[in-house]
Amino acid sequence: MGKAAFYTRSLRPKQWIKNLIVLAPLVFSRNLFRQDMVGLSLLALGVFCLLSGAVYVFNDIVDYRQDRAHPIKRNRPIASGRIPRRGALAFGMVVAAGGLSIAALTDMSFFWVCLAYTGLMVFYSLGLKHMVVLDVLIISIGFVLRAMAGVEILKGTDPGVVMSPWLLVCTLFLALFLGFSKRRSELDLLAHKAGLHRRSLEDYSKEFLDAMIAVVTAATVIAYAIYTIWPGTVEKFNTRNLIYTIPFVVFGLFRYMYLVIMKNEGGSPSEILVSDAPLVVDIVLWVCVAGLVLYIS
Numbered sequence: 001m002g003k004a005a006f007y008t009r010s011l012r013p014k015q016w017i018k019n020l021i022v023l024a025p026l027v028f029s030r031n032l033f034r035q036d037m038v039g040l041s042l043l044a045l046g047v048f049c050l051l052s053g054a055v056y057v058f059n060d061i062v063d064y065r066q067d068r069a070h071p072i073k074r075n076r077p078i079a080s081g082r083i084p085r086r087g088a089l090a091f092g093m094v095v096a097a098g099g100l101s102i103a104a105l106t107d108m109s110f111f112w113v114c115l116a117y118t119g120l121m122v123f124y125s126l127g128l129k130h131m132v133v134l135d136v137l138i139i140s141i142g143f144v145l146r147a148m149a150g151v152e153i154l155k156g157t158d159p160g161v162v163m164s165p166w167l168l169v170c171t172l173f174l175a176l177f178l179g180f181s182k183r184r185s186e187l188d189l190l191a192h193k194a195g196l197h198r199r200s201l202e203d204y205s206k207e208f209l210d211a212m213i214a215v216v217t218a219a220t221v222i223a224y225a226i227y228t229i230w231p232g233t234v235e236k237f238n239t240r241n242l243i244y245t246i247p248f249v250v251f252g253l254f255r256y257m258y259l260v261i262m263k264n265e266g267g268s269p270s271e272i273l274v275s276d277a278p279l280v281v282d283i284v285l286w287v288c289v290a291g292l293v294l295y296i297s
Helices: 005-008 013-028 037-061 064-068 085-106 109-127 135-154 165-197 198-202 206-229 232-239 241-261 269-275 277-295
Strands: none
Touching: 005 037, 005 085, 013 037, 013 135, 013 165, 013 269, 013 277, 037 064, 037 085, 037 135, 037 165, 085 109, 085 206, 135 165, 135 269, 165 198, 165 206, 165 241, 198 277, 206 232, 241 277, 269 277
């Protein structure tokens, strides 16, 4: 494998599935069949792939010593020494500058959200990730900023595109659910060495994380259920049928909890979401039913 391949791997393209949240405003604004809006949303997706990739590179540079003690992360290009840290830093800066430049040339409101996301993630890598609970909250806000960016890039073409506050709340709670689940899996994987890899893990326990997971799971279900029957939602889509998508959300969350608590999985949410067959089927069914409700009913 050549150097270029290792630099590409350092961007963690497998994690880019998380950026699909950028497309949520496109779908829920019912603009999925407008070519211009699809193009803008895909551009936003590409920008966030660049920005998140650059953030991963920077984070791996900061954490290279801890990653070397991790049974999986030690194989990453920077931790393994396959690419030099100085070269990785220059590469990450070029990628980030490219993403922000594209954002600025596209729409300034979109650019400011992108800049906020990048800055927040840099501060996370530099120290906020060591603060218990705040570490997961910061990551979750990153998902909310992705959703906001998806709105901002479309508003210039269609001012009627707005993000429902309930959808932002659902995004936040869902991200918290995934984040606390990941911390629990890290405790399982690293055991007594967890604190050596991530300082904040010293202040977590399985009991505390199980409680947090239960809280955010309930909050996610309730927030999503309210969103489906909220008067503004019913008026916007002219239907109450989104309520029929709730069972898929409930099953998806409970299935993920099962994998995390009973199977000790959850260390990589992006991998679980595409590898666990029942979860994949559930997500596909949710997409299909929600699509029918939004675009046909």
